[in-house]
Amino acid sequence: MAMINAGEEKRYTHELDFTIQGMSCAACAARIEKTIGRVEGVTEVAVSFPLRTAWVQVSGGKVTKEMLAEKVGQLGFSAKLNESASEGLQRERAWLRLRLIAAVLLTLPLLAGMAMHLSWLQPVANLLPDVLFVPWLQLALATVVQFVIGMPFYFGAYYALRQRSANMDVLVVIGTTAAYLYSHYVVFRDGLFAGGSHGSPLYFETSAVVMTAVLLGKYIETSASLKAQQESVGFDELRVQTALVERGGLLTSLRTEFVRKGDIVHVGEDEFVPVDGTIQYGESALDESLLTGESAAVVKRPEDVVWAGTRNGSGKLTVITGAAGHETLLSRIQELVHQGQRAKSSLQSQVDAVASWFVPAMLITAVLTLGIWGLVVEPGNWSKASLCAIAVLLAACPCALGLAAPISLVIASGRLAKRGIVAKEAGAVERLAAIRTLVLDKTGTLTEGKPKVSFAGPLGTGRSSLLRLAVALESESSHPLADAIREEAARIGLVTPDAERISYAAGGGAEGWIHGVHAAIGNARYIENLGVALSQEARRLASERETHGETVIYVTERTNCVGIIGFRDQLKSDAAQMARELSHLGIQPIVATGDHSAPANAVAKALGIKEVYASMLPESKLALVEKLKRGGKRVAMAGDGWNDAPALAAADVGIAMGNGTYGALDAGHITLIFSRLQAITEAIRLSRLTIRNIRQNLVFALCYNAVIIPFAAIGFLQPWMAGSAMALSSVSVVANALRLGARMERAAQRSL
Structure with a gap:
């Protein structure tokens, strides 16, 4: 090692x-x-x-x-x-179910005691057998509920107090123990066999009902959390455990973790693709809705890329493996979604800060309630004072506050992932909801990012010579314009000369030496910075092409411009729809591109965007984002995730337009797995639904505590009522959060 x-x-x-x-x-x-x-x-x-x-x-x-x-x-x-989280939640739910069933069976007989306290239930009490009112029976049943079924609450409270902290267990234990001990005192004061239905009132049912109600609430809450966790993501259902691999002419079934890069994998009809790779043989329509958010199947042919988790149609495929097991795009998306679910938004952090002092504040409130009732309201009536203090403790609910934000964010991140939108941090969803300005890159974002050479104008040389110089200088570049030049050279069958000492400038161009002669390619600013003077003819020709909406670059040899090359890039089919939806959402779009002003303005005009910044270097886009933020605007930046990286990082929300590559997942706060522009407006719309849902949860939780606790303090609530309400409050928050999934689904369907 x-x-x-x-x-x-x-x-x-x-x-x-x-x-x-x-x-x-x-x-x-x-x-x-x-x-x-x-x-x-x-x-x-x-x-x-x-x-x-x-x-x-x-x-x-x-x-x-x-x-x-x-x-x-x-x-x-x-x-x-x-x-896994699902396995843990399932095991916790099974344990809660067992405790809940036992608590219900032992609490039902104790409800007879409740009939003694309520005058309108006296007729019912008279019909019940006297054995149900015997103190020793009530004591025995309540003791099992309190100290056997409820023992985990005591352990939780003990460990919390040992750490000088307090949680929900502390409130439950103090409240129910006080009710139990009060009844315990009455039993031994009056005798184990005193009573019948006309003996002194006991409150064993209070502690037992509260314990049962809390267990019921925890069971429902855990079931809802499990459902939310499973439905919000569901990646495990798409993961294939085995793959049919061809090795040495034989087909072998292997676990996907053991499939190697380069292995040939066979995919049958209506099967999930087990690996990422390239189709070698076969043709079929694949369901890629997990990655793209589009429900329509996509026809795939040899040389096309396929991803694990997509479902094959009616054709059979053989795929050359590019990644398998935990290295697939599906696995990386799943990990990023879980990462986002684990992170905390600023709203959640604020709520957690409130929850940290909530329990101590409720303990103080209960003590004050006890003192005010026993010393001021009804001096000496410590029985009434104790019941009111117990009710305050049992009514207080930190769980509803603690669940308000995270449960909604868990659902939201999973639903976004199903639309091909990966939020890598919870705060990104919160910030996206507040966005009012969106800066958009042009190439690869608003346009297809696959420009074609539309014009090659030589000046003092031949067209083929011009393209040879260009392709030699761009031989190692990954820029979309370089790809277009190489594609055009291959189309006409050019032999590419070797270039030496090539250097690239981001947002500028490239220079190098070809057969001992210096040559360069790039925009006007880059070429002039190299000391090359552009002729009037070159500028006139470039201006003419730019009026047609083309992007123009210059090619030089020694100190002379030997020609220009024009490129045309098509607008994405959903760009106009996205621009209209941004207007409906109240968001101002801005185009910021490294391209010249003419093609930039042509794209902006076609989309109805009024504010355009052209000839922007990566640092210029960064400065623009920072300027907008200093002006008090909430800014999102959408770009290709490479040249736009500084601006993506500086924006309140950086939206990286992916292209199905693994590297795209590392850029931005939010990544669109595929460059689907309408996913931007979907993400904004769904993030606003999420924040609205969280605020509804918070309002409910705060209003619940603001209303119920005073009612408990002034004696309007019996302890069992307060405890039951406390348990149901967290259930209500979770139920409202679960509504978010259905609302997001409907919103996504409307945007199709």
Whole structure:
């Protein structure tokens, strides 16, 4: 094993992730984050309560999953190192279901005691057998519910208090224990066999009903989180575990992790493609809706690229593998979606800050309620004071606040991914909803990004000689114009000469030596900076081509311009529709391109865009974005993810227009897997729906606490009512978040 010195160890970082069981609310997630964040070598940590997962970035090789699992265990939680979020949620739900069934069966007999407290239920109480009112039976049943079924709440509260923290478990334990102990005192004061239906009222049903209601709420909440997690992404359903591989003339079924680059994979009719690769033989229509968001099947032929997770149609295909297993585009998208779900938006961080002091504030409120009732409102009536204080504790609900943002973001990120839109951080979705200005690159964003040579005008040389110089200088460039020159040279069968000492300037051009002679190609500014004077004839010819909306570059040999080359790039078919939708969304579009003003203005005019910036270098686009932000505008930048990288990073939201390549996933805050312009407006529209849903959740959670807690404090709510309302409040927030998925689906369908 190679030794790593201190400096290299500091730079070496990697990520660890695992699932966590036992969390009861967002405060638990915050406590785990705080503890793991203090471990030496941990540089970043994020814990998601809805997903029950932890993501940790560490430097060096000293921190392991086992070390972190031990730290989590010391906090009273369980870290599962080889378990997916879905598996963990399913196991947690099964355990909750068992506890809930037991709690319901033991609580039902205790409801007879509730009939004693409510006058309108007295006729019912008179019909019930006296054995249900016997104190020892109620004590026995309530004890099992409180200390056996409810024991995990006690453990959670103990570990929280040991860390000088507080969570939902603390409120539940204090409230239900107080109700249980009050009834316990009455039983032993009056005797285990006193009573019948006319004995002193007991409140065992209060603690048992609250425990049962909380378990019911947690069960529904966990089921909803599991459903949201599965439905929002669903990548596992698209992942193929095995592939039919041809090796040595034989067909062998292998796990996709063992398929190597270059292997030939056979794909049958109506099967999911198991690998990324290029079609060798066959023709078929494939469903690529996962990646492109388009429901229409795409016909694929030999030399076309296919991706894992897409469904083959009626034809049989053989595919040359480019990537398999965890290296496929599908796997990388899934990881980025999970990364975005783990991250926190600024809104969520603010809510977490509120939730951190919520429980201590409720404990203080309960103590004040006890004192005010016992000393001021009804002096000496500590029974009434205790019931009101217990009701306050049981009504307080930090879970609804903690779930308001993350559950909606989990659903939103998955739905966006299904439309070919990958949000790599939760904050990007929040910021996108507030965008009012969109800066758009031209080439590869508004246009197809596949320009063709439309004109080659030699000056003092032949057309073939002009193109030979151009293709030699652009032989190693990845720029779309270079591709067009090489394509034109291949079309007419030119033999390309060798060029030496080639150097490229981003947004400018290239220069080099061909047969010992200096030559250059690029825009007017680049050529003039090389000391070459452009003739009037060259400028006239270039101006004429630019009036036709063409992009023009100059070719020079020694100190003379030997010709110009014009390129034409078609607008994307959905560019006009996107421009109209931006107007409806109240967003101002701006074109910023490195191209000349004539083709830039021609594109802008065709789309009805009024503000255009042409001849922009990458640093010029960066300066434009920063200027707009300084002017108080919320700015998004959409570009191809390469030359536009500085501006993408500087914008409030950088939208990288992908082209199905792996590198495109590394650019921008949001990546469009394919350069589908309407995906931009879809992303904006869906992000606004998401933020609206989060705000609805927050309003409900805050209003619930603002209304219910005062009612509990003034004695209008029985403790069992307050506890039941607390459990149902988080369920209501989750239910509203689940509505988001259906609304996003309808919005996406309307945009088709």
